[in-house]
Amino acid sequence: MQKSKRERVIIGMDGGIDSAVTALLLKKQGYDCIGVNISFFERVTQEDEDFVTNFKTKLTPEGRIPDELADDEEMKEGLRRFEKIKWVRRINHIFKDWFCAPQEQIKDICRLIGIPFYVTNASSEFEDRVISLMLKSRFAGIWQNPSLDRATLIFDILNSKLEALKATKIATGHYCKVIANHGQFGLVRPNDPNENDCHLLSNLSQESLSRLLLPIADLNTSEVDRIGALVSANSFTREKLKAKKKARAQTYQSDELCDLYPRYVAPKFIRESNIYDHSNDNVVGAHDAHFRYHLGQTHYKTKEGNPRVPDSQIVVISMSRGHIFIAKNKELEFERIICHHFENFNVVDTAKPLECYGSLLSNGNTFKGTLYLLNNGNIFFDLEDKKNGIVFRGDTIMFFLKDAPSAKAIGHAKVYQSGHFVDGQFYMLPLSKREKEELEETQALPKKREIGF
Template sequence: MKKRVVVGLSGGVDSSVAAYLLKEQGYDVIGLFMKNWHDDSVTISDECPWLEDSNDAMLVAEKLGIPFQTVDLSEEYKERIVDYMFREYQMGRTPNPDVLCNREIKFDVFMKIALGLGADFVATGHYCRKGTIEKDGKEIYQLLAGKDPNKDQSYFLCQLSQEQLSKTLFPIGELLKPEVRKIASEQNLITAEKRDSQGLCFIGKVRLPEFLQQKLAPKDGIIVEVPSDFEEYKLETPNFTSEEEELQYLASKHTYSLSDGKKIGVHHGAHYFTKGQRKGLAVGGNKEPLFVIDTDVNENIIFTGQGKSHPGLYRRGLFVKKEEIHWIREDLKLFENQKMEVMARIRYRQPLEKATIHATVSGLYVIFENPQSAITEGQFVAWYKTNELLGSGVIS
């Protein structure tokens, strides 16, 4: 019996080639397009309308001679992704909908539909790889970085579980992007030259402030510029009585008040801004570009600093609450007072950085060798050993 694989066809080149490769490998392949969003009023509609994508996905399935259908997951998407985004922004955190979409939609709701169609596996066009090792007589699945260093998407899958990985295939993980395009054009797939979508997972480009304005009303507030020689940046490192105290210190962020800088402008809602952001501030006349160094959603104030080396942007560590720690490799999980040297990143496309993770009674500290710019609450930190992603957590 042929093994059955359901491929999430998104209408892009990567999933098209994934479906082609699986068919070549002798699987019984079914293509499924996920419709996750109906509201065109907040998408920049010519940038990735789902209609065009589902049409391209259908044409690819036709060309490959595989069955195809569209599933409407917009209700689950709204509940699990969109509502979550609103809640996070309201609290002044910056969520990562792509990581969540993979955990909650593609590898949960979608996977259940696929298994209901008799699938042995689901497959996606992600640039990452799956490894299998045997340990203590049981199979353990590894999430490995994709071969293409420019396209590695393992970070987006940092919340997957052993159970989800066991039923997943990543057919293009061993390929480079140009090789994927070449296969698509040799097979005359309509998606061969299609640009990569740059938007919210399966929604397309969303005008974020307008999107958030549906729930979070605009409210004018003050933009404050904090000078780079602000007193608090010059304080001596205190003496610590315990390791946990030192970890807390390294992971703590600066807190600002109105009197710590000068008022330089007005914004329309602190919850529309995120740390490290430089666009959209609309304040001119500075020697160097302005960056958001912190937001206060309760007082509706944005704190900014000039230049990308402003000390307010940097810190050495971060903290993940106990309930928000996730291990893909549960067998390597740290227990209280244990630590591990890892490579870590706090956003997609960031080069991996040397760090040490420390497990404590309250959660996990990630302390970097070098200070990191714009560590942002609500985003995910992911930690690796060589090219394997071991675990992740929400930055608290």
């Protein structure tokens, strides 16, 4: 009797314990597994390092080709190589926590599990689809979630390898469940209450979701760690994984990103202006480039070195004028989040107001509230209780039926703005001095009429 052919699955391997356990579980379930590592790291060889050291001696102190060699084609080609190597070194340093474990380590894990191992380099795609978007968003004063862009890129690459590797499924070590509902695939929170990667899968197409396997979503991390100990002690530990995840989340706020802007932004678009206190429009100080600042920044500096306003953060960056506005943390609050580009998973009726939970990708904060879907595809999410803080434009919010493990995702959207109400009027930021005066004047008008003025 001829043995039935096993279904082949491509497994994204990063050297971490979650992807290692994913591969082990799927192999034990009878799948024909292939481990694929997507490398975002562009290697700089010792030969490259030696070239940079030697070529630097041929340049002027400012890093330019000497005038007498300005037309030398060999020098021009050497300068291009010199600049590229320096750029790669800078990228590798700033984004070191975004890269996978060494390939030899991942190869050893695959060997222990007993599956073939392949590597594909995507350093140029990582720069185009993650780094450049991060820089453009920060420059424009819009919040960006680069971890979402990175995850989407990973799944796109894995899907692109299906035909070449004759596979029908892909798998990763993400903590999320995929379910089918009346012919449409949706997302469900995993069993572990402390893990939730649903946001990272929110950009996947229905076709991608239909071929996705996520076996560790049914386990707690403690169970995954016990199984992982059987695979390799060299896998990233849970503590190291958390440290890398935290470091990635902080990249958007990194001052080192400023070194990358000259490659992406022409000098004429860089604005010099002032930093203003939103509450009274007073100038806190000047700045020489608005891209050196980011939304939510609490430790900001002025050009003159003026002290920052205590207990404050940057809340608005105007790309067109270069103006930067700060507000005091204790005055920031919101009770409504306005979103656009809502992706509805159609698991419940959203034609009427729906009580649910909204979870932000930027910080994982979850809020209970009521979801209102408008006719134009935009949504209002009114919180049950007013919250301190601010939700920035560009963040991703996912809505769930419950704030609990195995809760179904209703859909997801991009944040447009958040704010609060004063006398029925919606404000994104705390009331400024002028707005307070106008409000007081408006409130006083009916009283004047009552006494005959």
